[in-house]
Amino acid sequence: MAKRKRLAVPDPSQIAAPETKAMDIPIGYAPDHMKRRAPIADVAGQAATTAALETVAGEMQAAREEGRLVQKIPLDAVDAAHMIRDRITIDPEEMATLEASLLARGQQTPIEVVETTPGRYGLISGWRRISALRSLAQRGEGPGNVLALIRKPDTASDAYIAMVEENEIRVGLSYFERASIVAGSVREGVFRNEKEALNSLFAAASRAKRSKIKSFLPVVETLGAYVRHPSALTERLGLAVSTRLQAEPDWGKRLYNRLRKADPATPEDEAALIQKALEGGSYSKKVGQGAAKPAPTIPASPITVSRSKGTLRLSGPAVTEDLMDAVEALVRDWKT
Template structure:
C-alpha cells in the first residue's frame, strides 16, 4: 500500500502566528462592547414597554374614577357631617371593640367618601371607623392613626350617596326602627326626596315589604316626639306600633309630649316608664244617654217617654197604685 505524503509549507512562506492574530478588531466591532442590536428590535421593545405603561396607567385611572382605588387621606380632610347620619347613638362597648381591633390590626375596611374640593372630602359611609381613628390619634398621638384608607366615590346624586350610607349600615350594624324612620324623615325635610314614600322605597329598596311597613309605622313617632325623646332607639317594635296608633289622637300626643319634657328622661328605663304609663291609660268615652224619641202625657201627673230602651213613666201620678194596676194588666195579658 502506498504511503501518504506529508504536506509541508514552502520555505518562503512565513510560519503561522499563534499570538496576536487579532490585535486589531474586525471591521465594525468596537473592542470591549457588545454588538448593537438591530434598530427595529429596540423600537419594538420600547413600544411594548410604552404600551404596558399606558395600560397600567389607564387601569389606575379607571379604578380611581370608579371608586375602586384605595387612597390614604388625612382624617382632617374628611367632613364627617357632610351627610345627615342615620345613626342616633354609638354604643360605647362597640366603639371600644372597634378601636382595639384597629390598634392591633390596622384599618381593615376602607371608608367611602366623595370629593368636595381639591383636598377635601365628605363622608358617605364609615363614620364609626373614622371616629375610632380620630379617638386613637387623640389618645396616642401615633401618626398612623392620623390617616384613613378611603374609596373616593362619585355618586351621581345626593340620593345615591344616602342609599350607599344606609345600605352599608344595614349590612354591618343593624339600626333601630326609629333610626331608619328618622333618616327617611330627614332626607324628605332636606329635599333629597319629595315624599316619605319615595324616600322609604329608595333608601330601603332591598328590605322586605314587611320591614318597610314597620319603618313607616315609626314615622309618626319621629314627627311627634323626635325633639323630646332622649333614648328613642330603646323603643321596641311592639311599643312603636302602639305609639304610632295612639299618636293619631292629637290630645294624646300633646299630653305625652308634656310628660316626656317634664321627666327629662335621664335613663332609657325612665323614659320607657313614661311611654308605657301613657299607653296604659286608655281614653274613656263618655256614656251616651239614650235619646228619647217621644214624650206624651198619659194622664194628669203621668208622662210617658218612649226611647230606644223602651217606655218610661214619670211624674207625680206614678204611684204604687198605678204600678199595681199595670202589674195586674200585664198579668191578665
C-alpha cells in the same frame, strides 16, 4: 513541463499555538462582549414597556374617576356632618371594640366620601369608623388620616341610599333610626315625599319591613327631638306608641313633655317612661337604679277584636290605614 516543488514537513517547534476563535466557545454560551441585540428588538421592547405603562396609568385614572381607588386623605378634611345621619346613637362598648380593632389591624374597610371642594370631602358612609379614628388620633394612638373611596354620586338621593345600604348590611338600624332618615331626607329636599324616600332608601326591604318603618314616622315626628335612646323603642313598643299617637294626638304632646322634662339617662329609663305613659301610670326616675324594669308590652288600645272560624276582625278608632297596611303585609309574608 513545469517542475513541481516538493513540500517539506514543517518543524513543530516553529508553529505558534492557534488563537481562540468563537467556534472554540462551548455551544450555548457567549461572553457579554459578544452579545448583541438587533436595533429592532430594542425599539419593540421600549414600545411594549411604554404601552404597558400607559395601560396601567389609564386603569388608575379610570379607577379614580369611578371611585374605585382607595386613597389616603386627612381626617381633618372630612366633614362628618355633610349629610343627615341615619345612625343616631353609638353603643360605647361597640366603639371600644372598633377602636381596639383599628389599633390592632388598622383600617380594613375604607369610608365613602364625596369631594365638595378641592381637598375637602363630605362623608357618605363610615361614620363609626371615622369617629373611632378621630378618637384615637386625639389620644395620639392612631394616624391622622383615613382610607377612603371618593365617590361621585349623580344625585343627593344616591348618596343617601349608599349610606343606608352600608349601615343595613353592617349594623342594622333601629326602626326609629330608619324612620328618622326617611323624615330627614324629605325635610332636606332629597326626596319629594315620605313614600318616595321609603321606597328608595329601603328598596331591598320587604313590604312588611317598609310598613313598619312607615308606622314609626308619627313617632319620629312627635317625639324625635327628645328620644335620646332609639334602642329603647323596640319594634313592639314603638308600634304601640304609633297606634296611640294616631288615635290620640293630645297624648303624644303629653308624652313629649314627659320625655323633655325627665331626660332619661339610659335606654331602660326611657323605655320605662314610655311604657308608663302608655299604661297611664306615673314615671319615677328610680327605675333603672335598682328597681325592677317592666318589660314593654302592648297596652290595651281602642281596638275591638272579634273572631270566628276562618275570620279575624279588627275594628275601632285605632284601626288606621297604617295599621291595616301593617297587618296586610304581615299576613302576606306569613309562612305556614
